[in-house]
Amino acid sequence: MAQRNQLKFIILGLLSENDLTGYDITKAFESDIGEFWSANHSQIYPLLKRLEDEQLISHKLEVVGEKLEKKLYSITQSGKEVLRQWLSEPTPELSATKDEFILKLYFIHTADDPLLMPMLTEQHQLHEAKLHHLQEQMAKKFPDHTSQNNLGHFLILQHAIQRETRYTAWLVDLIEKIKTD
Amino acid sequence: MAQRNQLKFIILGLLSENDLTGYDITKAFESDIGEFWSANHSQIYPLLKRLEDEQLISHKLEVVGEKLEKKLYSITQSGKEVLRQWLSEPTPELSATKDEFILKLYFIHTADDPLLMPMLTEQHQLHEAKLHHLQEQMAKKFPDHTSQNNLGHFLILQHAIQRETRYTAWLVDLIEKIKTD
DNA sequence: CTGAACATGTAATAAGTTACATGATTCC
DNA sequence: GGAATCATGTAACTTATTACATGTTCAG
Structure with missing residues (x-):
């Protein structure tokens, strides 16, 4: 499905609750949110970059142990607004269930x-x-x-x-x- | 979603019931089958060609009026087997609902x-x-x-x-x- | 020390949407 | 004659999956 990028809003939604790494977000799709949505890390990492380009999120590096660098992402003010906008829009499409x-x-x-x-x-x-x-x-x-x-x-x-x-x-x-x- | 081409089997399934044109198949997604699956004609026409290349379906031309040519597709024996094979396979994936x-x-x-x-x-x-x-x-x-x-x-x-x-x-x-x- | 989990990326391919494009037939 | 519907296609783009690719850290 090439629907209008719901994944973008899921990521913004998750980041509005906590700062997270790409890995954390990937994990979220294997537990909680995985009950009703799916996404792979290969889709998540590039999208995180794109959202950062759009200045909806930003990251800071965290060093773990000797040299492992984690990118911890946060939502920006602009990102919060985009998220809130999405939430407030009508949701008039009852997508086919595809079972x-x-x-x-x-x-x-x-x-x-x-x-x-x-x-x-x-x-x-x-x-x-x-x-x-x-x-x-x-x-x-x-x-x-x-x-x-x-x-x-x-x-x-x-x-x-x-x-x-x-x-x-x-x-x-x-x-x-x-x-x- | 790039799932394993369910549309292919829907088309085979529909053609196993009746001979149909691409247009008929497109219409089927706006009524009956549209309750639980969707597809556009821009996805259907190329796929019909591909299925014909794979010899799962074939078509004959029907001329309507003066010059309008319709392609009426039929399922082949091989197509029937592929359909039956799909039906008999396990369906172990409970895809996320994406509502x-x-x-x-x-x-x-x-x-x-x-x-x-x-x-x-x-x-x-x-x-x-x-x-x-x-x-x-x-x-x-x-x-x-x-x-x-x-x-x-x-x-x-x-x-x-x-x-x-x-x-x-x-x-x-x-x-x-x-x-x- | 070793395997599981953590962590991040890219490439190739497939599937799906939206828009572009054209023409014929039928019904009023 | 005109509008709705029938009929078929392609192009550009986005989204999603699978596979490739690499390295670190932590727990036992």
Whole structure:
């Protein structure tokens, strides 16, 4: 997808919370934010340079040990404004979901197709695992069931848990129905 | 996204049901399949050529009126095999959802942020409209509430309706909760 | 001392969007 | 006759993935 550079805003958003290195940002996509967005380091490092050229962020060097230099990035005032502008803009596009399993399902025409049941059980396992993972994240990040200063993060976890609960239940129903055919 | 060419399989899948022109395929992404995938004609026409080079599809010319030539594409035996192979492969990747609103929400930290409520009401409208649209589609495509020879299409519509119902309910809850704060 | 994790980059390629470009047919 | 829709293509650019490439630090 060549959509209008959402990654740029994610980086600004993350830097608005903490100063981070490119590596830290890469890691963020493997945990927290990875629940609902992805990016590789090979995309992140060049973009950090570009954002610095645009003066939305700046960096200072931190030396670790003998010689390893880390670039610790901070958001600038201008960067904060760009971030806030993005947040305040309408978000009128409901992008297509692009779930490969759903795509495949579209091309299964009858309940007796031998490919159907394996597909359903595979997805059931995957979504149940995802659900458990999300529930663990929720328990870990919000142990007292309140959002504190992280309302957004709390809400999207809650939302994702609801989504996966619903997805899993749909698959279970379907598996039952097709079994008893 | 440079994911492993799902569009290729969508085209093969569509052509396995009917012979179609590039224009027909483009239109399919604006209706049916557009609920859960998107593609532009500028991506479709070159890919049709490539798939023909790979001998997965072939075309014959149909002349309409005086001189307009349409290319009506058909799937080949080899194409059918490639499609079936794709369908039978595991689908172990739960791709990140990439919902821009969810992304923005992540960076809203407190319930009293003035940006929050407008975001929620905007999304509520969008998702409610989407839900209605899906319900209409369902009523139109499956008026007798059975899937006939289109199980897959029926199921993904059902799934999408459940998803949007859940999404809308979550937003309504949230709006209520924040209002009475 | 060694392997895992930290840390940063580039290159090649693929996928996707937006804009440019043209012409025919059908319906009113 | 004119507008909407049908029909097909290319060009320029951006975004994203995979692979290549290198070196440091820390924990056991």
